[in-house]
């Protein structure tokens with residue numbers, strides 16, 4: 518080979534490897550389907566008012582029966598239809614209605630397809646889905662196609678394909694599809710959101726959230742073992758919405774900002790494989806094929822230069838935690854393991870702490886200041902509902918507030934607190950984190966699920982009757 522040819526080939530090699538490097542550094546993109554012709558974007562969408570909201574509930578297992586009871590405490594909400602594969606679960610819920618002095622609901626059971634009959638009823642306005650993860654998308658799409666609004670448990674869908682199906686159907690049918698993310702109504706989170714919206718934390722730059730909950734005591738109670746099955750076969754953050762919801766609301770996601778890119782990493786799985794060997798007598802060979810990493814972490818960067826850190830761990834012997842940290846240029850809020858607030862002294866009014874020099878952001882504010890701040894910034898939703906919510910219960914009251922707000926907004930023709938794009942953004946981590954992890958923690962682009970409307974509204978807000 519002459520020197521000239523050698524130089525030619527080595528330059529070619531360098532160029533090719535540079536191109537290869539550039540390609541590797543580029544984020545992995547997933548397909549964004551074109552908006553179907555008959556579809557219209559739904560940011561800020563409100564449906565016509567309705568006097569009464571007639572509800573059909575599908576899925577009456579551990580979680581569903583609580584919803585039946587909660588609706589009996591909400592004015593102008595009527596549970597008119599109940600469905601579960603198991604007749605005895607339907608009967609149990611029917612009993613709840615009668616004990617609370619309500620009319621009996623129509624009942625559907627006995628097959629895995631009976632829910633379709635519920636969705637076809639003319640006298641149902643809202644289909645409320647509390648089944649396992651794999652059934653959420655099919656049920657939501659079918660219900661909307663048959664003229665119903667939908668409320669669906671978390672996560673709303675487990676794949677991007679299903680998320681896009683839900684968005685396209687909601688946009689085509691102009692129906693709500695709200696995910697039942699309750700943690701955004703928790704007392705600390707909603708009070709902090711109010712502080713954020715009043716500028717107390719300055720510009721919020723970083724938010725954290727998680728689902729850290731050792732599920733060892735629960736694994737045997739899910740219908741057909743659906744939760745263990747899904748964890749067995751999938752890596753990534755399978756339950757991201759409790760962490761994502763409060764973080765995304767504080768960061769105004771798709772109301773002036775959007776998530777651009779994420780990176781995920783996980784540990785190997787240890788405790789669940791050991792649990793399977795010990796408690797289910799599964800061979801070590803199959804147990805260690807369990808895919809979901811014991812601890813997974815996802816980092817997200819937004820268009821406006823903010824970050825979110827989300828974690829998932831359902832196996833380690835740790836206290837329950839949703840992390841929940843909001844970090845701004847002038848303040849900080851932390852929920853777990855104990856609640857704390859820290860501010861630049863100027864952020865705390867004289868009415869609360871006249872001796873400002875004693876306070877600085879090197880530590881949390883003292884309890885008396887914390888209590889006074891929590892009281893002063895109590896969210897209007899909590900001012901109205903806290904007493905009733907604590908009486909009715911459901912995760913300390915946040916479930917009741919979630920259902921109450923859903924019915925209130927539907928009845929008054931207001932945009933719901935969470936729209937179909939929230940469902941998409943908070944659920945999409947399940948598949949996107951898997952893609953990142955399976956590609957050596959490569960960056961993955963987070964699709965703009967609004968397909969261009971993320972900047973139409975400038976901040977997140979709850980709507981009220983004027």
Ligand SMILES: NC(=O)c1ccc[n+]([C@@H]2O[C@H](COP(=O)([O-])OP(=O)(O)OC[C@H]3O[C@@H](n4cnc5c(N)ncnc54)[C@H](O)[C@@H]3O)[C@@H](O)[C@H]2O)c1
Pocket residue numbers: 575576577578579580581600601602603606628629630631632647648649650652670671672697698699738739740912
């Ligand atoms: N937001 C929260 O705090 C919270 C808490 C617990 C559970 N969840 C969510 O609630 C959902 C249900 O969880 P769970 O713990 O009640 O599970 P579960 O297994 O106890 O209940 C699911 C129920 O759905 C029924 N079902 C399944 N397929 C059906 C079909 N085709 N037709 C009719 N009924 C069907 C089952 O028979 C079962 O009764 C999940 O999505 C879970 O993630 C949310």
